Amino acid sequence: MTDVEIEYCVPCGFLGRAEEIQHHLLQQFGQRLDRVALVTGDHGVLTVSVDGERIWDKSEDEYDPDLILRRVRPHVGT
């Protein structure tokens, strides 16, 4: 059971970036993930959490979908 949440700032127009991250993860891992949720937020947020653990944050980390993928991988079943 692997549950990913991508919280994104709606007024900032981060929907496209959140969708891009989600697409990368679902393309790569498919049914090895149970779900990927886009969670609406504001105040500039763009974060990725796996099973409740934050693994990427726009305010601290480079925007690189492959980096995010590498950080999700250890949480994913085989």
Add this chain to the structure above:
Amino acid sequence: MTDVEIEYCVPCGFLGRAEEIQHHLLQQFGQRLDRVALVTGDHGVLTVSVDGERIWDKSEDEYDPDLILRRVRPHVGT
């Protein structure tokens, strides 16, 4: 609090359709939705549920993102 789940069949290649439905809903309702999750499934599933209630099912309903939007609307806060 409005929580949408789109379950889609991964081996059928329904990711694109699930993403399209999700995009329509988030473009339309933004922060009036709390989250829209893509849930991985198989056996041909493509369904939309709002707060646990199934409001659209590919096996019964026409594929029309606007129809889905109209069925979600009554569940969405103002």
